[in-house]
Every structure is written in structure tokens, then in C-alpha cells.
Amino acid sequence: MSAEPKAEDLLRPFEGYRPGAVQGLKQFSFVPDEVRDRLASLALDEDWGENNFVLVKYLAVQVPLSLQQGRYTWFNNQLTLTAGTLQTRYGTPLYIIFERNERPDAAPWFMRIATDRPMADELPQPANLPDWPDIALNSEIVIAHEHILDxxxxxxxxxxxxxxxxxxxxxxxxxxxxxxxxxxxxQLYWGTTSYFVPVYLTSREDITAAPDLVAPVQVQPGYLVARTLLEPYMSYARARVVAPRADQLPTWLVSAWRDHSQHVSEEEDELA
Known part of the structure; x- marks a missing residue:
């Protein structure tokens, strides 16, 4: 039996990377494609994009938060975490199990399995997400630059x-x-809480329909800042990683993502 890892050692691979960066997760653990895909197949059916890259982004947010908050168990030389708030279609929580990686030139851990039946005596709980600031309805809207529509x-x-x-x-x-x-x-933008706001410029008759654009908006004392505008589907990944379930996202966002998901790569999404 190997010793239980210290919290600071678990978190060290994430140092130097922005919160939620996929590269930080990859420095922590090797994630085999088959384990990633098994997790997607066990969870409620949803569109995770090409090679399930949105699921990996989801884990890149959830895993370090679980480690920071001590939301994991050590049993039989295995590290068990919840897969965020993912559940099976029957409502059973899903877990991801890591083992130490013996390869000296690789990440210190590798994801052994995704399962709804872990062997640990005590099961961990999902990490708590940060609190989002309230938006005062009378806040001034500050548009960061005059060429925001370019x-x-x-x-x-x-x-x-x-x-x-x-x-x-x-x-x-x-x-x-x-x-x-x-x-x-x-949404979470590299660990910073903010919001996506739909921008309806041509029609407001149906708020379940996709807006013309979406504005990432950051809350500041007394005002709100919009620095850029995105096409609606571009906001999906960052909104999904903090949503308990995909079907709790707005209908227009899920539909916009479904129409574009197979044409968006992980690299393109990182630029959004």
C-alpha cells in the first residue's frame, strides 16, 4: 500500500496554468481516450463536441476544484473524485478514479476508469463552484471599445x-x-466568474430563439463591462462546465451548439 498523497503534491501539476486550462489537467493526469469516452457514454446523453473535448474542459475545471477542497477519497491506492455533477440516466453520480503513473517522463497520475460503482468505502462529494456576483439591474453597461462589432x-x-x-x-x-x-x-473564464448575455438586435419576439450575438459580461462595482461579442455557439463550452446539467442551459444555446459542435475544435474554442 502506498502512502496517501499530500494535497499540495496533488495540486502542484496545475501550477503555472490558468484555472480551468486543459493543459493543467494533462499535466496532472493522462486521460486515455477510452476512459474519456466511457464517461461520456455513462452520463446523460449530450453533445460534448469533437472527441468529447467539452467534457475534457469540464473535467479541467472540476478536478482541480475537487482537489483544492479536499473532495476526494484515497482507497486501495486509488484516488476517487466525482466527475463533477455528472450522473447516469438513472440519477446515479459518476466518478473518476486515478492511479499513480509509474512512468517517470509522464504525468504523475492516470485516469484508470470512469464508473458509477466505485470501490471506495467513503464516496466524495462534488466540488463547490464559486459564487457569482449579483447583477444590479440599473448598472451602467460599458462597451470596452468602439469596434466591438468588427x-x-x-x-x-x-x-x-x-x-x-x-x-x-x-x-x-x-x-x-x-x-x-x-x-x-x-460562465467561468479562466477561473473568473462572469456571465454570457444574449444580444438580440434584430428580433425579440422569441427569447428561446438564438440571439444575434452573445456578450461576455464582467461585473464591476457599479457597472458591467462587455469587451467582445461572440456567435451564440461559442459560449456553450464555458457555460456548460458550470451548469449542473446540459438541459438546464437555455434552449437557444443548446440548439446553437448542436448546429455547430462537429465543426468546432478544442483549439478554436480556446480562442472564444
């Missing part, structure tokens, strides 16, 4: 010849409209 001209062609100040006002007004209706979605 990368999305095709989606808002009717604004192309509008002065930049008018464009900024249109975006700010659309953000405010959605915030007043509490349509914003929590």
Missing part, C-alpha cells in the same frame, strides 16, 4: 454603416434588455 459584421449587416457610437449604444441597449429579463448565463 468581427461580426455579417451578423449585424444593418449596422455596418452606422456610426461607432450608435453601434455601441445598440449593443449596450440589447445587453440591458436581456439583463432586465434575467436572461444571463453564468
Amino acid at each position: 468581427d461580426n459584421k455579417s451578423r449585424v449587416a444593418f449596422l455596418e454603416h452606422t456610426p461607432p457610437v450608435a453601434q455601441m449604444c445598440a449593443v449596450a441597449g440589447a445587453i440591458q434588455w436581456s439583463i432586465h429579463r434575467r436572461l444571463y448565463i453564468p
Whole structure:
């Protein structure tokens, strides 16, 4: 029987990487494709994208949080964590089990199995996510720069010849409209809590339909900052990693992701 690892040793591979970075998870553990795919098959059916890369991003957030909070068990030389809040279709929690990697030139751990029936005497609980700041409905919307629509001209062609100040006002007004209706979605951006806000510029008749764009919005004392705009599907991965279940995300977001998921790579998603 080997000694139980110390918490600081478990967390050391993540040092030097931004919170939630997939590379940090890879420095901690080798994740075999077959174990990753088995976890996806055991969980409630959902679209994790090409090679289940959104699932890996999910684990890259959940695993270090579990280690930081001591939400793991050590039994029979195995480290057992919950796979976040993932469950089987019958509501049984899912777990991921790690063993020490004996290869000196590799990550110190490898993911042995994903299962709903771990052998540990005591089962761990999922990690707690951070608290998101409240959004004051009367907060000023600050648009970070006047060319915020430049990368999305095709989606808002009717604004192309509008002065930049008018464009900024249109975006700010659309953000405010959605915030007043509490349509914003929590997200984690490299460990920082913020929100995705749907930006409806052409139609507001159906809020279950995909918006024209989505604004990542950060809460500051007394105001909100929007630094960029994204196409709707681009917000899926960062929203999914903090959602208890995929079907708790807005209908428009799940639909937008479904329409694009097989055309988005992990590298492209990191740029969103």
C-alpha cells in the first residue's frame, strides 16, 4: 500500500496554468481516450463536441476544484473524485478514479476508469463552484471599445454603416434588455466568474430563439463591462462546465451548439 498523497503534491501539476486550462489537467493526469469516452457514454446523453473535448474542459475545471477542497477519497491506492455533477440516466453520480503513473517522463497520475460503482468505502462529494456576483439591474453597461462589432459584421449587416457610437449604444441597449429579463448565463473564464448575455438586435419576439450575438459580461462595482461579442455557439463550452446539467442551459444555446459542435475544435474554442 502506498502512502496517501499530500494535497499540495496533488495540486502542484496545475501550477503555472490558468484555472480551468486543459493543459493543467494533462499535466496532472493522462486521460486515455477510452476512459474519456466511457464517461461520456455513462452520463446523460449530450453533445460534448469533437472527441468529447467539452467534457475534457469540464473535467479541467472540476478536478482541480475537487482537489483544492479536499473532495476526494484515497482507497486501495486509488484516488476517487466525482466527475463533477455528472450522473447516469438513472440519477446515479459518476466518478473518476486515478492511479499513480509509474512512468517517470509522464504525468504523475492516470485516469484508470470512469464508473458509477466505485470501490471506495467513503464516496466524495462534488466540488463547490464559486459564487457569482449579483447583477444590479440599473448598472451602467460599458462597451470596452468602439469596434466591438468588427468581427461580426455579417451578423449585424444593418449596422455596418452606422456610426461607432450608435453601434455601441445598440449593443449596450440589447445587453440591458436581456439583463432586465434575467436572461444571463453564468460562465467561468479562466477561473473568473462572469456571465454570457444574449444580444438580440434584430428580433425579440422569441427569447428561446438564438440571439444575434452573445456578450461576455464582467461585473464591476457599479457597472458591467462587455469587451467582445461572440456567435451564440461559442459560449456553450464555458457555460456548460458550470451548469449542473446540459438541459438546464437555455434552449437557444443548446440548439446553437448542436448546429455547430462537429465543426468546432478544442483549439478554436480556446480562442472564444
